[in-house]
Amino acid sequence: MRPGFLLAILGLGAFVLLALVFIPSKARIATAEDPAPMISAAGTPGVQPPAQEEPRLAGRAALLEAQPATTAPAKQNAQGETLTRAAREDQHKAQVAARVAQLHDLSRKTDPASLETLLSEVRNPDPEIRQAALEAISQSGNRSAIPGLQEAVAQTENAAEQQAIEEVIDFLKLPTLTEILREQRAINNNAPSDRP
Amino acid sequence: MRNTVKLILVGALLVLGAAQSGAQNTVLKVVQELRFKLTGYYQMSPTENSSTLFRNAGKFTISNNDIINLLEGEVGVIFSSDAKLMLISEIPPGPTPIPVDRTPSVVVRDWFQGEKFDTDVTEYFSAKVLTSIEDTKINKNPLKANGTSYDILSFEMHVTDVSFKLQGFAKMQVSTGTYEQDPKTIIHTGKVDTTGSGEYQVSVIIGVKPVAMIGTIQISGHDVKAYEE
Numbered sequence: 001m002r003p004g005f006l007l008a009i010l011g012l013g014a015f016v017l018l019a020l021v022f023i024p025s026k027a028r029i030a031t032a033e034d035p036a037p038m039i040s041a042a043g044t045p046g047v048q049p050p051a052q053e054e055p056r057l058a059g060r061a062a063l064l065e066a067q068p069a070t071t072a073p074a075k076q077n078a079q080g081e082t083l084t085r086a087a088r089e090d091q092h093k094a095q096v097a098a099r100v101a102q103l104h105d106l107s108r109k110t111d112p113a114s115l116e117t118l119l120s121e122v123r124n125p126d127p128e129i130r131q132a133a134l135e136a137i138s139q140s141g142n143r144s145a146i147p148g149l150q151e152a153v154a155q156t157e158n159a160a161e162q163q164a165i166e167e168v169i170d171f172l173k174l175p176t177l178t179e180i181l182r183e184q185r186a187i188n189n190n191a192p193s194d195r196p
Numbered sequence: 197m198r199n200t201v202k203l204i205l206v207g208a209l210l211v212l213g214a215a216q217s218g219a220q221n222t223v224l225k226v227v228q229e230l231r232f233k234l235t236g237y238y239q240m241s242p243t244e245n246s247s248t249l250f251r252n253a254g255k256f257t258i259s260n261n262d263i264i265n266l267l268e269g270e271v272g273v274i275f276s277s278d279a280k281l282m283l284i285s286e287i288p289p290g291p292t293p294i295p296v297d298r299t300p301s302v303v304v305r306d307w308f309q310g311e312k313f314d315t316d317v318t319e320y321f322s323a324k325v326l327t328s329i330e331d332t333k334i335n336k337n338p339l340k341a342n343g344t345s346y347d348i349l350s351f352e353m354h355v356t357d358v359s360f361k362l363q364g365f366a367k368m369q370v371s372t373g374t375y376e377q378d379p380k381t382i383i384h385t386g387k388v389d390t391t392g393s394g395e396y397q398v399s400v401i402i403g404v405k406p407v408a409m410i411g412t413i414q415i416s417g418h419d420v421k422a423y424e425e
Contacts, residue, residue, distance in 0.1 A: 176259070
C-alpha cells in the first residue's frame with residue numbers, strides 16, 4: 001500500500017477519534033449539584049454517616065428587612081407602582097418559600113436550637129410559615145416541643161390556629177410505628193420458650 | 197503486514213470511541229420530596245366488666261422516620277437522621293403537553309462524608325399516579341404551565357414487618373420545571389389526602405394485626421436534574 005494513502009487513512013481515523021471523544025465530553029453536563037450516584041439495595045452496610053452542619057437561618061426580621069426600599073420618586077405613574085408592588089410580592093413569595101424549605105430541613109435536626117427556631121416560627125405572621133413550622137415539628141417527632149406548643153396555644157386567640165397546634169400536640173403524644181414494633185419485638189424476645 | 201496492523205489499530209480506536217459515545221446517555225428527571233404524616237388505628241385487646249364488653253382501638257403515627265427505619269432493614273443501609281424520601285419522575289419524550297410519569301421511583305436520599313447518595317427503594321415502597329386531570333394553561337413556546345391538577349395517587353409498602361397500601365386525592369399546583377433556566381417539563385406539587393389499610397407483624401405465633409390509616413402526603417419541589425444512564 002502506498003505510504004500517502006496510508007497516511008491519509010491514519011489521519012482520518014485520528015480526526016474521527018478525536019471528534020468522538022471530544023464532542024461527547026463537551027456535551028456532558030457538568031452541574032454544581034450532580035445527581036447522587038444510585039447504589040444497589042445491598043448498599044453500604046453498617047455505616048452511620050455524620051450529621052450535616054445546620055444551615056444558617058435568616059430570622060423573620062431579616063426576611064422583612066430584605067424587601068428593597070422604594071427609591072422611586074414620590075410622584076410615580078400607576079403602572080410603575082403596580083410593577084414595584086408586583087416585584088415586591090414576588091420577592092416576598094420567594095423569601096417565604098426559602099424559609100419554608102429551611103424549616104423543613106430543621107425537622108430532621110434534634111438539637112435544642114433547631115427546635116427553638118421551629119417553635120418561634122409557630123407564631124410567625126405569615127400563615128404559610130406557621131403551617132410549615134407545625135408540619136416540621138410533626139415530622140420531627142420531637143416530644144420536647146410539646147411544652148412550647150402548649151404555650152403557643154395559650155398565647156393564641158385564633159381558634160383555628162389553636163386547633164392546628166393542638167392537633168400537632170396530639171400527634172406527637174401518640175406512639176410511633178417504630179416504637180410499637182420495637183415494643184412488640186421486646187415482648188416477643190422476653191416471651192417464655194415452650195421448650196423444656 | 198505492518199500496514200495491516202496499523203489499519204486494525206485505527207479501526208479498534210474508532211470502535212472504542214463509538215462505544216464510549218454510546219454509553220453516555222443523559223436523561224432529565226423531576227426530583228421532589230415526600231413527607232408522610234399518617235395515623236394508624238389497630239385493634240387492641242378487648243376489656244370487659246360484668247355488664248359491658250369494650251373493644252378498644254389503639255393509635256400510632258407514621259412519618260418519614262418510621263418509613264425510612266422500615267426500609268433500612270430491607271436495603272441493608274443504616275440511614276442518618278438527615279435522610280429524605282424523594283420521588284423521582286422521568287420526563288418522557290413527546291410533544292407538549294408533556295404527560296405525567298405514572299410510575300415514579302422512590303429513593304432514600306442521604307449523605308455520607310459530605311457526598312450525596314440515593315438508594316432506590318421502589319421495590320419495597322412504590323408510588324403510582326393513577327389518574328391526573330389537569331385544568332391548566334400551557335404556553336407552548338417557551339414552555340410555561342400554570343393551573344391545577346386533580347390527581348389520584350397510591351403508595352404501597354411491602355417490607356418484612358409491615359405492609360400497607362394508601363390511596364388519596366390531591367388538588368395539585370401545576371407549574372413549570374426548568375433545567376439550567378430552560379423550561380423542560382410540567383410539575384405537580386401539593387398535599388395528598390390519603391386513606392388506606394395494612395397490617396403489621398405482631399409475632400410469628402400470633403401473626404399480623406390489621407391497621408386502618410389516614411393522613412397526608414406532601415409532594416414538594418421543582419428540581420429538574422440530569423442523570424447519566
